[in-house]
Amino acid sequence: MIPLWGEQHLHTSWSPDAIASGTRVDPDAALRYAKGAEITSSTGQQVKLSRPYDWMVVADHSDALGIMAGVLAGDPALLADPKLKEWNKGMNAGGDAASAVVIEMITLQGQGKLPEAVTDKTVQFDMWRKMTEIVESHDDPGTFSAMIGYEWTSNYGGGNNLHRNVIYRDGKALADRVRPLTTFDTEIPNELWDWMQTYEAETGGRVLAIPHNGNLSNGLMFATETPDGQPIDADWAAARQRWEPLYEVTQSKGTSEQHPSLAPADEFADFEIWDKGNLNVVPKEPGMIEYEYARQALKRGLLLEDQLGTNPFKFGLVGSTDDHTGISSAEENNFFGKFPASEPGVERMTANAFDFEGRTIKDWTLGASGLTAVWAAENSRASIWDAMKRKEVYGTTGPRMLVRFFGGWEFEPADAQGRNPGAIGYGKGVPMGADLPPAPSDDAVPGFLVAALKDPLSGNLDRIQIVKGWVDGNGEMQEKVYDVVWSGDREPGADGKVPLVGSTVDVANATWANTIGSSDLITVWQDPDFDPAQRAVYYARVLEIPTPRWTAYDAAYFGNTPGPEVTMVVTERAYTSPIWYSPAE
Structure with a gap:
């Protein structure tokens, strides 16, 4: 086995929130960067990794995949919608106007009220096939594995992070046969597992999902009932164990190994903690933190195995950046932030990373984290995916x-x-x-x-x-x-x-x-x-x-x-x- 370093969670200008925030680095440039090329960031700065990656997943949001690039460019068919015309102006204006677009987009998504053109399934499927074509062009077995994937971005209940990255073992020929799931279809995780089952049955391919940011789920990520209030059972537990063999324990929006309040004897638990609220910075209520951190879930999985016969939280640990700049950046001395506003500049430490109706989280709290190492037989999509599936992987906060x-x-x-x-x-x-x-x-x-x-x-x-x-x-x-x-x-x-x-x-x-x-x-x-x-x-x-x-x-x-x-x-x-x-x- 050899250690292969990579990134399974990067967003580019094809993610609607990223492009609305000013990201102009597209999937092609992001993959060239991962392979060691020097590229130009969205703020006009030159950037290059100190060491290339061995593999990467561009995990852009399946919701409105690539469509907001058309809004920014002024596609007449899209701008016929008054809301998209308004967003075009905000995105091109930049600054606070662009930030307002992102906030409104997330709000409308949570309300199920996004413009129809953004949720069109035919357009989404066309954009998916263009994405897989780009990824396929960068796959070079033995040297660099460009893996196909996307992020299913459930913000159930208004900003409660139940996001999953869906990672394919397959290439374009199989991945193109089934339209990726969006939260316009559903925001319930077990319905994502149903989609995964359908994909494998119809194509003969293989997929897995990686949840992330339980620390921003306001108690839902590792709860013992489904988000819509249904108690979990043995079938649910078996499905979660099958489809979600990994958990993203560290990334730019905090490390969620363990919360110091849950482990007062652990002097190293208080590390890059984000615990003010969910993605909309809705404050936490007592008891929520108990169901947000990996160590608690690993222990609770043992308890549930006694009760249900299956451990639903039997996962390995990985790290990633979740950067929305098209630039995977986990080095402290080469950190390019989460959004373009977080790229190197004199103002970034005092700026707000998140601001929802005056509820803010400062940019300086973003972490330069993390990366995933897989112990694989060779540098190929199949071998890397197999290592993920058997959980022979580990996450770091950036170092290799x-x-x-x-x-x-x-x-x-x-x-x-x-x-x-x-x-x-x-x-x-x-x-x-x-x-x-x-x-x-x-x-x-x-x-x-x-x-x-x-x-x-x-x-x-x-x-x-x-x-x-x-x-x-x-x-x-x-x-x-x-x-x-x-x-x-x-x-x-x-x-x-x-x-x-x-x-x-x-x-x-x-x-x-x-x-x-x-x-x-x-x-x-x-x-x-x-x-x-x-x-x-x-x-x-x-x-x-x-x-x-x-x-x-x-x-x-x-x-x-x-x-x-x-x-x-x-x-x-x-x-x-x-x-x-x-x-x-």
């Missing part, structure tokens, strides 16, 4: 550290002395995303081989942690974070926690020194609290030493003086897909 995570019953400390953890891991256990095999004896304890190698362009490694979730004998969800290997000669304190690694960050100059931390870490760890009667889930979290955040680079370059509320230092990290344990039947 290499991470291995295996579980089994035969690992021993000497296995951490080798230089090829992959060979040992596959030989003695199962990789991230898999289930532990049955225990060989009643007193067996699972072991985990975990290893990480730093990104040569990023910070050294601080530590590797294993996060465990389980359901106790009283049917209560529990969790614990274990420091399993760390840099330097630090010793755990009386509370069992390893002290912080320290910091070498020079904020004023946006620099740091790799004089602390390690270039690589590896260990074999056995669960000291294992109970063979209790379901459990384990995943690894790899932490770098602190490094400058994009806000520090901006301040140093533009000479800004950020306010005290602005975060200037970041602790980058990786999250592996979990490994699950189930008691013998």
